[in-house]
Amino acid sequence: MRYFIMLFVCISMQAVSCDICGCFMGITPYDNQSAIGFVHRYRIFNGYRMYDQKSNFFPSGAYREMHGGAPVSPVVQTKKYSSKDYESYKAYELRAKYFIHKRIELNAIIPVNTNKSKEDTVVLSHTGLGDPTFFAGYHLIKKVDYEKFLHRLIVGGGVKIPSGNYYAKDEDGERLPLLMQPGTGSVDVFSYANYVFGYKKFGFSLNCMYKINGRNYYKEQIGNSTSNYLNIFYKAKTGNFILIPSAQFYYEYCKGLYINRSIQQATGMNCLLAGPGFDLFYKNISLNMAMQFRAYEKVADNDLKNAGRIIVGLTYNFNQKKYLLGRKEAAAEHP
DSSP: OOOOTHHHHTOTTOOEEETTTTEEEOOOOSTTOOEEEEEEEEEEEEEEGGGTOOOOSSOTTSSSOOSSOOOOOSSOOOOOOOTTOEEEEEEEEEEEEEEEETTEEEEEEEEEEEEEEEETTEEEEEEEEOOOEEEEEEEEEEEEEOSSEEEEEEEEEEEEOOOSOOOOBOTTSOBOOGGGSSOOOSOEEEEEEEEEEEETTEEEEEEEEEEEEOBOTTSEEEOOEEEEEEEEEEOEEETTEEEEEEEEEEEEEEOOEEETTEEOTTOOEEEEEEEEEEEEEETTEEEEEEEEEEEEEOOOTTSEEEEEEEEEEEEEEOOOOOOSSSOOOOOOOOO
16 A cells, blocks of 8 residues: 555554443544454553542452452442552453445444452452444545545444343342443444544544433433544554554543433543554554553542553454445555
8 A cells, every 4th residue: 555644543443432331433444444353441440539549550350350359248348448449341342344335334343341340348340241332434535645645534323232231230139330230221322523634654543422322221321421532643664564653642521320310429531541552564464552541530539530541452354345335446455
């Protein structure tokens, strides 16, 4: 491919996502090529604002299971605001993208979620199939190439289906809190836009999404949310490899969880994450990594702070030569 800048936008494994409220919005693949891949996301909350505690990405038991650690207790203890308290959210996502037309892409995301929390001696954990997401994008501006720059604009929308478990219970038969459930039990819809601009070896990608969330059987509803993702990148080529380091900025806002139409305290999200990204492309395969830290956050005094998140993805992109709709086209070029 003559221009490699677009390959960064092809990070089909990185997603604009609200890890708590279940917002998902995929990013474009290689030029008009279908793809399949796997993404692992890890989001961690640790450290209380009121005690000015330092946030830790991997507090004991947050990522891996504890052996001989704090017991699961049904008895709520006196709140100690320990620096060892946390909430962690892990997702393992199977992603698929298929172009039915040179301007129309269909996407599916099937997640398995592991949610954990520790508060004093009370530890909650559950793993299960999450809510699948389906969405379509239309390439309003389909990769316009010029001598030194290019740009692209995609708009679309989708729906999250409530097939994941949202009624999981603890050992005493009590239903876990909604934020610990792998599913939400609600039908949610969203719209999004993705714009990319590249000049020579530099470029940026901007994604914006707005999501409208429904209510579930238990009269629980996560407030409507917005998320915005900015990527500023530089590309370098060596042999058959393309390396793209980047600076990433992710902002999300959600008023919080409603139960019977009443907002629950300390459930909102208003934060900006920032950090480095690194992407490696070799022929049809792409490896994508990102680590983002808290840059700004509005959080209650007695609530846990965002420590950040980690994203790792691996994608295989197919050499698509024709589409179900429209005329047959030649296969897209590779680096």
